[in-house]
Amino acid sequence: MVKAAYFHIPFCAQICYYCDFNKVFFKGQPVDEYLQAMEKEMKNTIEQFPSAELETIFVGGGTPTVLEMKQLDYFLANIHKYFSFNTNKVEFTFEANPNELSKEKLRLLKDAGVNRLSFGVQTFDDNLLQKIGRTHRKDDVWQTIAMAKEVGFTNISIDLMYGLPEQTIENLRDTLELAFKLDVQHFSAYSLIIEPKTVFYNLLKKDMLPLPSQEEEAEMYEIVMEQMECYGYKQYEISNYAKPGFSSRHNLTYWNNEEYFGIGAGAHSYVQGKRNVNAGPLKKYMNLIQETGFPYVESHEVTSAEKMEEEMFLGLRKTEGVSKEKFAQKYHRSIYDVFSKPIAEQKQLGLLEETESHIRLTHRGKLLGNEVFQAFIGVI
Numbered sequence: 001m002v003k004a005a006y007f008h009i010p011f012c013a014q015i016c017y018y019c020d021f022n023k024v025f026f027k028g029q030p031v032d033e034y035l036q037a038m039e040k041e042m043k044n045t046i047e048q049f050p051s052a053e054l055e056t057i058f059v060g061g062g063t064p065t066v067l068e069m070k071q072l073d074y075f076l077a078n079i080h081k082y083f084s085f086n087t088n089k090v091e092f093t094f095e096a097n098p099n100e101l102s103k104e105k106l107r108l109l110k111d112a113g114v115n116r117l118s119f120g121v122q123t124f125d126d127n128l129l130q131k132i133g134r135t136h137r138k139d140d141v142w143q144t145i146a147m148a149k150e151v152g153f154t155n156i157s158i159d160l161m162y163g164l165p166e167q168t169i170e171n172l173r174d175t176l177e178l179a180f181k182l183d184v185q186h187f188s189a190y191s192l193i194i195e196p197k198t199v200f201y202n203l204l205k206k207d208m209l210p211l212p213s214q215e216e217e218a219e220m221y222e223i224v225m226e227q228m229e230c231y232g233y234k235q236y237e238i239s240n241y242a243k244p245g246f247s248s249r250h251n252l253t254y255w256n257n258e259e260y261f262g263i264g265a266g267a268h269s270y271v272q273g274k275r276n277v278n279a280g281p282l283k284k285y286m287n288l289i290q291e292t293g294f295p296y297v298e299s300h301e302v303t304s305a306e307k308m309e310e311e312m313f314l315g316l317r318k319t320e321g322v323s324k325e326k327f328a329q330k331y332h333r334s335i336y337d338v339f340s341k342p343i344a345e346q347k348q349l350g351l352l353e354e355t356e357s358h359i360r361l362t363h364r365g366k367l368l369g370n371e372v373f374q375a376f377i378g379v380i
Contacts, residue, residue, distance in 0.1 A: 001052035002271055004253040005083060007038070008264030009064040009075075010282065013100065016133040024282065026066045034265070035075050037286040037295075041263050042082040044293040049271050051261070054085040056250035057092045059114075065096040065105060072105065076112035087113035091249045093157075095120065098144045099136035106151040116155040116248075117148055118188075124178040125171055128164055133199065138178070145182055155246060157186035162220040164192050165200075166210050172220050173227075180231045185246035189224045190239050191217055218367055225366075238317050238361075238369055255318050257311045265295070275300045305380040307331070308338055313373035316352075321360025335359065342375040 011026040057079065067075065085092075093116040094109055109117075123129060124138040141158075148156060158179060162172050179187065192211070194200050203209040212220070225235060233241035237255060240248065253260050262269035266280035277298035279285040288295040302310070308331055315322035327335045336343070343359060346352035351365035351372050365372050 002259045002261055003052055003055040004250055004260040005054055005057050006260060006262045006267055007059045008061060008267040010062040010265050011066050012063045013066050014133060014135045031071060033286060034282055035071060037289040038264055039078045040289050041295060042078055045261055046082050054083050054090060056253060057090060058250040060095045063097050063100060064094055065100045069104060069108060072108055091116055093118055093250055097136055099140040101144050103147055106148055110151055117153055118157040121158045122161045124175045128167060131165055156184040157188060158184055160187060160189040161192055162224060163212055163217040167212060169219060172223060176227045186242045187233055188240050235319050238366055255314050257314050273302055275302055309376055312339060312376040316361055316372060321358040323358055338380060339376060342379055346372050346375055
């Protein structure tokens with residue numbers, strides 16, 4: 001039974017220059033109509049796929065906190081109306097921008113059972129924030145996180161980025177030093193990836209995007225890993241670090257290759273062995289909900305071979321790696337029966353290692369993760 005649900009709010013006050021997520025400007029959009037369509041999708045999803053009690057809920061975007069109080073209240077009420085979960089046990093995450101949360105919104109979230117906040121901070125350098133299209137500044141981060149703690153939030157995550165245009169090693173060290181002073185429970189730290197259809201992609205094509213070298217970016221990743229460990233944040237996935245007991249249970253759903261609901265424009269779901277993709281454009285999403293009850297534009301029944309491949313390239317993202325025992329339990333085959341060749345090859349390259357119970361990336365393997373993951377695709 002599905003125990004996780006993702007909800008997508010595609011609205012933003014400002015579009016960041018690197019972002020390729022499904023998003024639109026908030027102003028002038030049919031926000032209320034979109035939320036009504038989401039309610040229909042929630043209702044139809046639960047009727048079609050009865051669920052166990054949810055263990056994790058994640059609301060992402062876009063910027064979910066850009067919603068006005070009345071809209072936010074309506075949306076949260078619908079989650080409670082259609083999905084069963086225990087507010088004392090669930091991990092209920094809301095993404096937020098540091099400059100878009102009032103104390104009233106924070107209280108509304110807290111009262112609705114939200115118990116984890118994820119802030120898109122990216123850097124504490126105000127010049128860099130401006131260059132990447134963020135609307136907040138470092139002072140906003142301090143004020144908002146202090147306010148969130150005052151309201152009673154005790155599980156806070158911050159997103160950071162490295163490999164940004166004109167970012168230096170010293171700049172990254174300064175950002176990390178300030179980040180650790182916030183005393184939050186979780187960090188996600190990602191390298192910048194230039195995606196098509198973004199402002200940065202267009203600048204790169206014009207040779208107008210001064211990025212750090214690959215060597216500098218690799219050094220930045222090493223610094224992030226080293227500093228996180230020094231400050232007591234355990235790396236549990238390639239890009240994620242947590243204090244003990246604060247790993248993201250929702251994201252572990254994905255990396256453990258478990259099923260989940262995906263509600264909203266552009267959301268993905270994995271239910272009853274099928275991976276579904278929702279329509280991204282708002283009008284198309286709302287029209288499909290009206291016409292068919294579901295907004296799917298793609299639906300793929302995952303084959304046994306694909307499930308095993310996904311188990312490897314998703315599971316290897318975790319620092320503990322892929323459990324040999326769990327693999328055998330899920331697929332009734334030994335991991336070596338299926339992947340002995342790529343495992344041996346990647347071990348020989350020094351990118352994989354084995355413990356008694358798991359197969360996992362080496363330190364060098366973390367730096368070349370995508371190459372390792374690729375080795376497990378199309379081998380069955």
